[in-house]
Amino acid sequence: MIIDCHGHYTTAPKALETWRNRQIAGIGDPSARPKVSELKISDDELRESIETNQLRLMKERGSDLTIFSPRASFMAHHIGDFEVSSTWAAICNELCFRVSELFPDHFIGAAMLPQSPGVDVASCIPEIERCVNAYGFVGINLNPDPSGGHWNSPPLSDRHWYPLYEKMVELDIPAMVHVSTSCNACFHTTGAHYLTPTPRPSCSASRRTCSPTFPRCASSFRTAAARCPTTGAAFAGWRRR
Numbered sequence: 001m002i003i004d005c006h007g008h009y010t011t012a013p014k015a016l017e018t019w020r021n022r023q024i025a026g027i028g029d030p031s032a033r034p035k036v037s038e039l040k041i042s043d044d045e046l047r048e049s050i051e052t053n054q055l056r057l058m059k060e061r062g063s064d065l066t067i068f069s070p071r072a073s074f075m076a077h078h079i080g081d082f083e084v085s086s087t088w089a090a091i092c093n094e095l096c097f098r099v100s101e102l103f104p105d106h107f108i109g110a111a112m113l114p115q116s117p118g119v120d121v122a123s124c125i126p127e128i129e130r131c132v133n134a135y136g137f138v139g140i141n142l143n144p145d146p147s148g149g150h151w152n153s154p155p156l157s158d159r160h161w162y163p164l165y166e167k168m169v170e171l172d173i174p175a176m177v178h179v180s181t182s183c184n185a186c187f188h189t190t191g192a193h194y195l196t197p198t199p200r201p202s203c204s205a206s207r208r209t210c211s212p213t214f215p216r217c218a219s220s221f222r223t224a225a226a227r228c229p230t231t232g233a234a235f236a237g238w239r240r241r
């Protein structure tokens with residue numbers, strides 16, 4: 001079986017983006033934010049968006065299963081507060097779950113986290129548990145920079161992130177280290193932010209000499225696994241056991 005461990009729902013029906021734009025517009029006025037129930041996407045729309053895109057390409061290229069997560073650039077954890085991010089993450093994860101239900105032989109989910117700058121990462125745990133226990137997801141996407149290009153969170157070897165690592169070990173799931181869009185003009189989203197900062201934290205964490213706290217981190221989480229996308233030959237991934 002050929003498994004693509006890095007697939008995103010980049011072709012979600014337009015209604016998703018429209019709802020998100022309304023949510024962002026309502027950040028200054030919570031009463032103006034759309035309700036979750038106002039987003040209506042039918043199973044037929046989901047099927048059409050998958051059959052003509054990801055599934056068609058999978059068949060053309062001979063892959064069998066895609067680990068499928070919400071569109072990374074749409075995560076945009078820097079927008080709004082935790083409530084905004086948690087609502088958005090729940091919606092996006094549910095869509096990926098619905099796709100996995102419609103195409104159970106070809107897609108299985110990985111969760112977007114409801115991260116928010118300056119918020120304790122433990123706040124993401126309920127969504128992780130929901131996605132793994134109720135949706136059958138097999139991983140999470142961990143954004144090392146929820147600020148969107150300002151890199152002001154602690155390094156991934158810091159105890160700041162330990163609550164997520166503890167939950168990963170408990171649930172036996174890996175994380176894909178994956179940034180979202182950049183709001184820093186110094187880092188073009190796909191031209192720079194995706195390609196360079198994504199492997200940076202993992203490379204530093206994988207070299208003990210570069211991170212004095214990593215030996216403690218690695219010894220504490222001997223079964224935690226991480227994967228770094230969009231790095232090509234520079235860095236395919238690391239796994240610590």
Ligand SMILES: [Zn+2]
Pocket residue numbers: 006008072178229230
């Ligand atoms: Zn990606």
